Amino acid sequence: MKGLKILKGNIIFTKDPNSFVTLENGYIVVKDSKVLGTYSSLPEEFKNLEIIDYKDKLIIPGFVDLHAHAPQFENRGIGLDRELIPWLETYTFVEEDKFKDTDYAKDVYSRLANSLKENGTTSVVLFSSIHKESTKVLFDTMHKVGISGFIGKVNMDRNCPDYLKEDTSKSIEDTIELVKEYSKKYPLVKPIITPRFIPTCSDEILLKLGEITTEYDLKVQSHLSENKSEIDWVSKLHPNTNGYGMVYDKFGLFKPQSTIMAHCVYSDKDEINLLKEKGVFVAHCPGSNTNLSSGIAPIKEMMDSGLNVGLGSDISGGHDLSMTKVMVLAVQLSKMKWLENNRKGSFLSTSNVFYLATKGGGSFFGDIGSFERNYDFDALIIDDSNLTNLDLSLEERLQKFIYIGDDRNIVNIYVKGSKIK
């Protein structure tokens, strides 16, 4: 049968947040880019086909990073003694300005894309900078490396340094040009509407972005309720709108099932209800929420209440691109939140957080992040032989890889059925 691929190994994935599906020495049959099925023993019809035998290695879905800032790649791990607003002003904006130079973009973005790949991120949602030409570089680079992505040119036309302040019409023109050029250019890398956040966007630009979103049927990403002083700022800028999230919604930027809001650390009940009603995806970013002293988002509660939730590395507020490191910190913080709530409810389990980093975030892209039938075959082959000599269950081996493994354990990578490493 044409386009068929059979992989054998220790298969582990989630269908729902609360349990793992495991197949010891199991089979995944892939047809073209998609999973046809997973099997404990290989069905008769596939018996004459060649098997790629990964032996004792783990086969898991690729990771999904719902929120990261591409031009902040070089800034990972510096400036982390500041909070959000001074950090933006002292480190972030200064670095982003360099992306007016496309040569600089070529260098940084190619290292970023490779680093994402090496860390097993097979789908990523990226902020670019305000710069149209460097954003094109980012599209081209991500395409070359072979990872799925949504990429958004940032829009901002107020409350930022002059050197990054856009002319509103020009910002919209550039956005439309990118949307037209890149909506169909590459199979795996697509544009997304990206107002930086409410404080840096005029009503006019938000209105226009809402219109473009509808007209071109696009997805949207931005930041929401990350930090208390930011929330105060928004309420001063929009005194007649009842809440931060409502401002996005008012301008048509909470497109149902198609919007990512990073953080939501301090979203109140009304805001959470709005997020739920619109099917907004919350990108939980524990790295930056701690590094920038923002706070701990009640992510387990959000997840349990039926919100769409995924994880984000949020470089460079978060310092670490690796989604396994993001998973560990998400669990650790959820435990601290659970203590803060006097042990009411529960904290994130390993299957919870693995779900968030695969199918949870993946569902923003479509059928991604699981090995159920018709899911895109995005997969990592994990050689964990250096991590222990114990005789562990597959779940324990996966937990061990998440906690103490790193990029060296990710030996092969598939995206849409194609081996990219």
Added chain:
Amino acid sequence: MKGLKILKGNIIFTKDPNSFVTLENGYIVVKDSKVLGTYSSLPEEFKNLEIIDYKDKLIIPGFVDLHAHAPQFENRGIGLDRELIPWLETYTFVEEDKFKDTDYAKDVYSRLANSLKENGTTSVVLFSSIHKESTKVLFDTMHKVGISGFIGKVNMDRNCPDYLKEDTSKSIEDTIELVKEYSKKYPLVKPIITPRFIPTCSDEILLKLGEITTEYDLKVQSHLSENKSEIDWVSKLHPNTNGYGMVYDKFGLFKPQSTIMAHCVYSDKDEINLLKEKGVFVAHCPGSNTNLSSGIAPIKEMMDSGLNVGLGSDISGGHDLSMTKVMVLAVQLSKMKWLENNRKGSFLSTSNVFYLATKGGGSFFGDIGSFERNYDFDALIIDDSNLTNLDLSLEERLQKFIYIGDDRNIVNIYVKGSKIK
């Protein structure tokens, strides 16, 4: 001049918690095992000596891990959905029991010692298990690898599984045998008295251990106020003693300037005053405090109030041996604590936490963890060239290494002036 060694490179260390000393393209002159001095330009008297030129690399003090459980090495990264007591019962005790077999110990301890070295830990304070023979293996292995260490055979004679419950007299005999055999056997690896924690130690064993501590002039380590249910347990076991820490003190186990207590998450004012009075070292273990849902120790406040504080990986409650990872989490949690305190006081800065991981913990060993005159020359050579293309200050480069570097960046290691890698 005999025994002299001169190293050139980008030198960075702390004398106090609040600032770094940096020497760009500076010199460290080492005589035998100790630092003679650091210089911006090389003094005339040393000009004819050979220079080991590390060029653009960083030269920093080796890391000090004040608290780790050697026999839990294999358990790193599993079982982390439990709290302290069930985690001990389900995972930890079962693994520790295997160390009745010295062949098992040889295998695990040699991997542990190498992993410590590769991660740049040059001084470590270890719990062994209850097993005398395997504890000897640990002494011998650590000596071979060349790291400084205190190693303690665990004493426990109650409230633990039968297979790990010691006969009180035998436990004391074994301890004395180890103290006699290993106090002078190796230059860098020494015994330390190690009651597991109050709940697993009878009054009799604690009394005897206090006597041995005094008689042989030894150091002491144990656990303190890690978890609320543990504290309740101790107060039930010792209803007439006013507080957990007071129990150790009553038995002579808070030896001034010579005792480490891991955790101290919930130490109250009286306990903190006692720790201060006795110069007890607090081993802050953010990894296990989050993984086991213990809580966030007020470490910045402890440090500022003049307590002796250092960091511990606390494997396998903590999953990560790397002290850079421990540093990052310590800072992140101190930020969450600062928010919890409504932003009163401050959180750990990069120099604060670097101090904790070097000189702070190092002062338990002696003059260790800095490059001041007469400090032991324990040092790491850091090649950070893959971490960024930005033009950064030495402090920023160090911060970047701490946040996004790993063992691959540690290219050479010195302990007491000898190159061990």
